[in-house]
Amino acid sequence: MELLKPAFGLTFWMVLGFLIVLFLLTKFAWKPILNALNERDKSIEDALNAAIKAKDEMANLKSDNEKLLAEARQERDKILKEARVTKDNIINEARDKATAEADRLLTLAREGIHNEKMAAITDLKNQVALLSVEIAEKIMKQQLADDGKQKALVADLLKDVKMN
Amino acid sequence: MKNLNIRILISAILFWLVPFISMAQESHDSLSVATTESVESAEFDAGRMIMDHISDAHGWHLWGESEIPLPIIVYSPERGLSVFSSGHFHHGHSTYNGYMLKEQKIVAVDEMDETDAHHATINESLTANLYDFSITKNVFALFVSIILMIWIFTSVAKSYKTRPNQAPKGLQSLIEPLIVFVRDDVAKSAIGPKYQKYMPYLLTAFFFIWINNMLGLIPLIPGGANLTGNIAITMSLAVMTLIITVFSANKNYWLHIFAMPGVPMWVLFLLTPIEILGLFLRPFVLMIRLFANMAAGHIIALSFISLIFIFGEMSAGAGMGVGVISLAFMVFMTFLELLVAFLQAYVFTLLSAIYIGAAVEEHHHDAEHHDAKVEEALII
Numbered sequence: 313m314e315l316l317k318p319a320f321g322l323t324f325w326m327v328l329g330f331l332i333v334l335f336l337l338t339k340f341a342w343k344p345i346l347n348a349l350n351e352r353d354k355s356i357e358d359a360l361n362a363a364i365k366a367k368d369e370m371a372n373l374k375s376d377n378e379k380l381l382a383e384a385r386q387e388r389d390k391i392l393k394e395a396r397v398t399k400d401n402i403i404n405e406a407r408d409k410a411t412a413e414a415d416r417l418l419t420l421a422r423e424g425i426h427n428e429k430m431a432a433i434t435d436l437k438n439q440v441a442l443l444s445v446e447i448a449e450k451i452m453k454q455q456l457a458d459d460g461k462q463k464a465l466v467a468d469l470l471k472d473v474k475m476n
Numbered sequence: 477m478k479n480l481n482i483r484i485l486i487s488a489i490l491f492w493l494v495p496f497i498s499m500a501q502e503s504h505d506s507l508s509v510a511t512t513e514s515v516e517s518a519e520f521d522a523g524r525m526i527m528d529h530i531s532d533a534h535g536w537h538l539w540g541e542s543e544i545p546l547p548i549i550v551y552s553p554e555r556g557l558s559v560f561s562s563g564h565f566h567h568g569h570s571t572y573n574g575y576m577l578k579e580q581k582i583v584a585v586d587e588m589d590e591t592d593a594h595h596a597t598i599n600e601s602l603t604a605n606l607y608d609f610s611i612t613k614n615v616f617a618l619f620v621s622i623i624l625m626i627w628i629f630t631s632v633a634k635s636y637k638t639r640p641n642q643a644p645k646g647l648q649s650l651i652e653p654l655i656v657f658v659r660d661d662v663a664k665s666a667i668g669p670k671y672q673k674y675m676p677y678l679l680t681a682f683f684f685i686w687i688n689n690m691l692g693l694i695p696l697i698p699g700g701a702n703l704t705g706n707i708a709i710t711m712s713l714a715v716m717t718l719i720i721t722v723f724s725a726n727k728n729y730w731l732h733i734f735a736m737p738g739v740p741m742w743v744l745f746l747l748t749p750i751e752i753l754g755l756f757l758r759p760f761v762l763m764i765r766l767f768a769n770m771a772a773g774h775i776i777a778l779s780f781i782s783l784i785f786i787f788g789e790m791s792a793g794a795g796m797g798v799g800v801i802s803l804a805f806m807v808f809m810t811f812l813e814l815l816v817a818f819l820q821a822y823v824f825t826l827l828s829a830i831y832i833g834a835a836v837e838e839h840h841h842d843a844e845h846h847d848a849k850v851e852e853a854l855i856i
Contacts (some may be wrong), residue, residue: 315530315707318711318712319608320607320608321607321608321612322612322614322618323711323712324609325609326712327716329619330684330712333626337679338676340626340629342680345632345652348637349636351640
C-alpha cells in the first residue's frame with residue numbers, strides 16, 4: 313500500500329526541517345521562555361516568602377510592642393509605687409523630725425521655764441528673806457522703841473531659853 | 477495518582493476513538509469497492525479522491541483542473557540534479573527533462589524532450605536510483621508550519637523579554653499554559669528530575685504535531701495537507717524519540733532489557749527478545765498511532781463529502797438530503813478532530829517522555845516498576 317511507504321524526499325525534508333526548528337526554537341524560544349518561566353516562578357515564590365516573612369515580622373513587632381508596652385506599664389507602676397513609698401517616707405520622716413524638734417523645743421522650754429521658775433523662786437525667797445528681815449527689823453525697831461516692851465521681849469525670850 | 481487518572485482517561489478516549497477509525501477505514505474500503513466497478517464510466521470515484529487527498533502530491537490541487545505547481549528537485553547519479561516546476565508535467569500528461577509523473581511518483585523516461593507521457597518508455601534502472609527531493613505538497617506544508625512555528629515561538633519568547641516577571645498577555649497567554657502543561661504534566665511527571673534536557677525536543681514535537689494537526693483541518697491552502705497523517709513524518713518523529721531514548725539510556729535500562737534482574741535464566745531466553753522487540757515496537761506504535769489517527773480523520777471528513785456526490789449522482793434531491801446530514805456529521809467530526817489534534821500531540825509527547833523517562837530512570841522499587849509497566853501496557 314503506497315500510503316504506508318515513507319517517501320524518501322519527505323523524510324529527508326522532515327528530518328532536516330525538524331532539526332532546524334528544534335535548533336532554532338531551542339536557542340531562541342524554549343530556553344528563553346523556560347528560563348523566564350522559572351524566573352517568574354522564583355520571583356512569585358520569593359514574593360510569597362517575603363510576604364510571609366513580613367507578616368511574621370509584623371507579628372513579632374506587635375508582640376514586641378505589646379511587651380514593651382507591658383514593660384513600660386510595669387515600670388510606670390513601679391515608679392509610682394516607689395514615689396508613693398518615698399513620699400510616705402519623706403512625710404513620715406518630716407513628721408518624726410518635726411515631732412522630735414517640737415519635743416526638743418518643749419523640753420527646752422520646759423527646762424527654761426523650770427529654771428526661770430527656780431530662779432524666780434530663789435529670788436522670791438531672797439526677797440522674802442530680805443523683806444522679812446526688813447520687816448523684822450522694822451518691827452523690832454518699833455517694838456524696841458520703849459523700854460517696857462524691850463524688857464517684856466527679853467523676858468519672853470528668856471523664857472523661851474529657860475524652857476529649852 | 478492524578479497523572480495516572482489522566483493517563484487512564486486518555487487511554488479510554490483513545491479506545492473510544494478506535495471504532496471511528498475502523499468505521500472510516502471500512503467506509504473507505506466499501507467506497508473503493510463500489511467505485512472500482514464504475515471506473516470506465518468516468519463517474520465520481522470516492523476511494524480515489526480520498527486517497528489522492530490524503531497522500532502526497534507534486535502540485536497543490538485547488539479546484540477542477542487548477543493546481544499550484546511545486547518545484548521538482550530530482551537527483552539521479554547518471555543524469556545529475558534537475559530542478560524544474562511540476563507544471564511542466566501537465567498533470568502527468570507529458571514528460572519533461574527525461575522525467576514524468578506516474579501516479580504522483582516521478583519516474584525516469586528515455587525521451588528527453590517533452591512528449592506525451594502515455595507513449596513514453598519508462599527507464600526502470602534509472603527510476604530505481606532516483607532521489608526525489610521535490611518540494612511536494614507535504615514538504616510545502618512542512619515549510620509553512622516551520623515558518624509559522626518559528627514566528628509564533630520567537631514572538632512569544634520576545635514578549636517574555638519585553639515584559640519580564642509579568643502575567644502573560646496575548647499569544648503568550650495561549651502558549652504559556654501549554655508549555656507549562658508539557659513541562660509539568662508531561663516532562664516532569666514522566667521523566668523526573670532530569671526532565672530539563674529533554675524539554676526542547678518534547679516541546680518542539682508537541683507543537684509540531686499539534687500545529688500541523690490543526691493546519692490539516694483547515695481545508696484551504698496552506699492548510700489541508702495531511703502532514704501528520706503521512707507515515708514519513710510520523711516515522712521521522714518516532715525515530716527521533718527512539719534515538720533520544722537509546723542515547724540517553726543508562727546502565728539500569730539496558731540491564732532490564734538484556735538481563736532482567738530477578739528472573740531465572742530460562743525465562744530470559746524468552747524475555748530478552750521480547751524486550752528488544754519492545755524497544756523498537758514502542759516507537760513503531762508511536763508512528764502508527766499518529767499516522768492512523770490523523771489519516772483517519774481526513775478519510776472520515778472526505779468520506780462524508782464523497783457521500784454527497786455519490787448520492788448526488790443518483791439524483792439531485794438525494795444529494796441535497798444527504799448533504800445536510802453529511803455536513804452535520806462533518807461539523808461534528810471537525811470538532812472531534814480538534815480534540816484529536818491536541819490529544820494526539822499530547823499522547824505522542826507523553827509516550828515519548830515516558831520512554832525517555834524509563835531510559836533515564838535510576839534504580840527503582842520493584843512495585844513501582846510493575847506499576848509503570850502496567851500503565852504503559854494500558855496506554856499502548
